[in-house]
Amino acid sequence: MSALKSNDAVVAMHWFRKGLRLHDNAGLLYALSLAKGNNDANKVGKFYPVYIVDPNCYQLLKCSVNRAKFLLECVQDLHSSLKVRGSRLYVVTGDPVEVLPKLWSEWGVTNMTYDADETGEPYSVERDGAVQKVAMQMGVEMMAFQTETLRPLGNVPGGYVANLGGLASNAPSTMSSFQQLLSRIDRGNIPVPLAAPKKADFPQHSNVDDDEKYLPLEHPWDIPWPRGYKRNEIGPVWDRKDCLNASLRPIVPGGETIALQRLEQVVTARPDWTASFEKPKTSCTEVSSPSTTVLSPYLSLGCISPRTVWHAVADATKRASSKTNRSKPPVSLHGQILWRDFNNLMAHSANAQNPGSWGRMEGNPYCRSVPWSSDPKLLAAWKGGRTGYPWIDACMAQLRSEGWIHHLGRHAVACFLTRGDLWQSWEAGADHFEGELLDADYAINNFNWLWLSCSGFFYQYFRCYSPIAFQKKNDPNGNYIRKWVPELANLPAKYIYEPWTANISILNAAGVKLDKNYPRPIVDHAIVSKENMNKMSLAYDMHKDQQAGGNGASSIKSDGSPPKKKPKTQTKLK
DNA sequence: TAAGAGTTGTAACC
DNA sequence: GGTTACAACTCTTA
Structure with a gap:
């Protein structure tokens, strides 16, 4: 041009x-x-x-x-x-x-x-x-x-959609088919990142001034609210005092400089760790130093480019000891960057087919219709970490305090809010995450909520996380809970995941007063998880009917009642 | 059309 | 700690 x-x-x-x-x-x-x-x-x-x-x-x-x-x-x-x-x-x-x-x-x-x-x-x-x-x-x-991605998403040279005949609706909807698409573009090679400009690349003697009018803001309370904005109506509810609250400590500080330092420390300097990284095997129980890279906050605002991370991982992997096992996508660190591009492509494709649909259930070509409930009390309990399930509440406390949770903790709380326990819309959960997470990302956040709620991309709804068993297996002593839910810190390990099972003398000894300083469970996981599986099964049947060309009518009898479908887990309900 | 694969489930069993 | 049943999803590929 x-x-x-x-x-x-x-x-x-x-x-x-x-x-x-x-x-x-x-x-x-x-x-x-x-x-x-x-x-x-x-x-x-x-x-x-x-x-x-x-x-x-x-x-x-x-x-x-x-x-x-x-x-x-x-x-x-x-x-x-x-x-x-x-x-x-x-x-x-x-x-x-x-x-x-x-x-x-x-x-x-x-x-x-x-x-x-x-x-x-x-x-x-x-x-x-x-x-x-x-x-x-x-x-x-x-x-x-x-x-902002390894390859452009759209119908431009080297872009994903350009390699799909220019049709975004042709985009692959599984990770493996996405990897195949990428491998067909320049044999899967990822362009090398561009170097930062040097001083000599800037026009000198031109316009450098110290006009204070254009200085960066120093404090969050310097950010003006939009005209007509009313506190408590929408968006964040905070002021100067909230900003100075010492319990709010982002897990990492912002900026490109620190991002590049972190890449150096966690990836470049640890070739064996980098080469053998497997996401599902990383720990979600750490209370001091995270088991993953925590580069996502930097990627979300573009403090570091995905190509930079990609090549740092490739270089480190080359330097790893010959005895080190090389992990592969989708679980490897390269896999994590690929997921990111895949999620971005899905957002692009959904919005190309129906603008604005990616963040919603309605009209989203990748999202199934599920009749979620809307209960403000349940949603508030989840957001506030007051569900009565210590592992869930600990995750929500870390989210509020640090703006970050390990990936598997996110799985646990997302499953709990939606298909697992509370049966609340994934949109409400995604909205909360978008506000709280340092690494909030439109494409990735919504993708993961679609996945965890079994609304899209992942469909094995009978695989359900237990808010008790999952983390008990990883962290038997409950150290993570002791840190993030200090009210429970003195409970014996036997009761830390289920405080309501402890007798009154044990609770008293630990200073736990159920319903006073820590809530009882707001739902019974053993019961609601089974009921919810049946609801998912019905929603999937409706979807199949619609796919078959109808409008779901065949699932609704003339009197408007739902079909007499035998609940698939009926025998377990008692 | 059937087989196989799918980033990360649970509980019971040995 | 490994294996298996649970009851059974969808999408891709051959």
């Missing part, structure tokens, strides 16, 4: 949204090359790297204190890294659709690069569409770069 509109020097802007990094950032490099005038001294222009704190953005509206802290740290780190290179970050607050045109006029911007959102996330689609419209009117040339 033509970059220059006239003989004038270019004024280039790079709009950081996700992709909060300097390394492997094609859009940033392209903007810099434009501003440098292809090294023609007469054509050296200006370069403005910009981040917009957008209070309307879903990231801020659903955002927990932890996530706001993490985001601001990422932005601050970007500013520092740019300053080292003789530049700076311009941080502006407001709606991008209003803010960008002002900056374009003020600075005379001719070109703007940004990282594309290919998943079709509704807020991004709406925002970017509106910005593009204004840019067109103002003659600002916008250029999007696909850099």
Whole structure:
């Protein structure tokens, strides 16, 4: 595409949204090359790297204190890294659709690069569409770069959909068929990440100023709420005091610099560990140092690029001892990055078929209809870690405190909320996770909720996690519970997973007062899990009927009653 | 059309 | 600690 509109020097802007990094950032490099005038001294222009704190953005509206802290740290780190290179970050607050045109006029911007959102996330689609419209009117040339997945998702050269005949609805819906698709694109080779720009790559003597008006925000309470926002109505409920609450400690600090250090420490420096990594075998009982990489928060905001992680894992694996067993996708570390691309492709495909459907049950081509209940009390108990099942409550406490839970803990609480126990919609769970998780990601979060609730991609609903047995097997002494549910810390190991089975003298000795400082179970897992399996079975039968060409009517008798289907686990109900 | 595979279940048995 | 029944899902492939 033509970059220059006239003989004038270019004024280039790079709009950081996700992709909060300097390394492997094609859009940033392209903007810099434009501003440098292809090294023609007469054509050296200006370069403005910009981040917009957008209070309307879903990231801020659903955002927990932890996530706001993490985001601001990422932005601050970007500013520092740019300053080292003789530049700076311009941080502006407001709606991008209003803010960008002002900056374009003020600075005379001719070109703007940004990282594309290919998943079709509704807020991004709406925002970017509106910005593009204004840019067109103002003659600002916008250029999007696909850099947040190993390969572009869409119908562009090297993209997944381009290798599916250009039809997103042809996207593979299983991990193995996804891996085959990837292996057909350039024989499965993953492009090498681009280096971060050096000081010499920035146009010098241009526009570096210390205008305090554009400094990064320091504290989460500096973020203004959108106009008309009413506390407690929607989104986060926090103020300055909440932000200073010492119990809220993100599991990792934000920023590209720390992300790259962490990659070095956990992957590069541990070749044997990296080569033999198997996700299902990692521990969800750790109370001090996590058993996985905890790179996901950085990937979700693009502090580190997936290609960078991919190649670091490949290099470390090459250096591993010959005696070390090499794990393979989907359980290996490469597998984890592949899952990420697969999930992104599914989001892209769902939204290409029906815009905005990926985060919902209704109209989502990958989601089965399940008649979930809606009980605010059960949902609140789950969110607040007051279900009466210590392992579930411990996970929810860690989520609230650190913005992170081990993958298997997420499985446990997601299964519990949906098909396992509470029979609440996965949408409600996904919504809560999106606000609380540091690594909240539209594609991946919704994919996993579809999976765990057996609404899509995973269908073995008879495999159900027990909120007691699963973790008892991993952590017999209940150390994880003792840390995150301190009310139960003094219970003997025998009762730590089921405090209601202890007699009153044992409870008294441990300082546990059921219904007072710790709740009794809100449901009986042994009973509801069986009932729920029968409900899932009926929902699946309805789905089959619809697949067969009907509208599910054959499952409903003329009097409106459900079919007399023999419950498959009837014999176990007693 | 049937067989096989599917990142990570549970409980009972030896 | 390994094996098996539980009651049986869907999607892909041959």
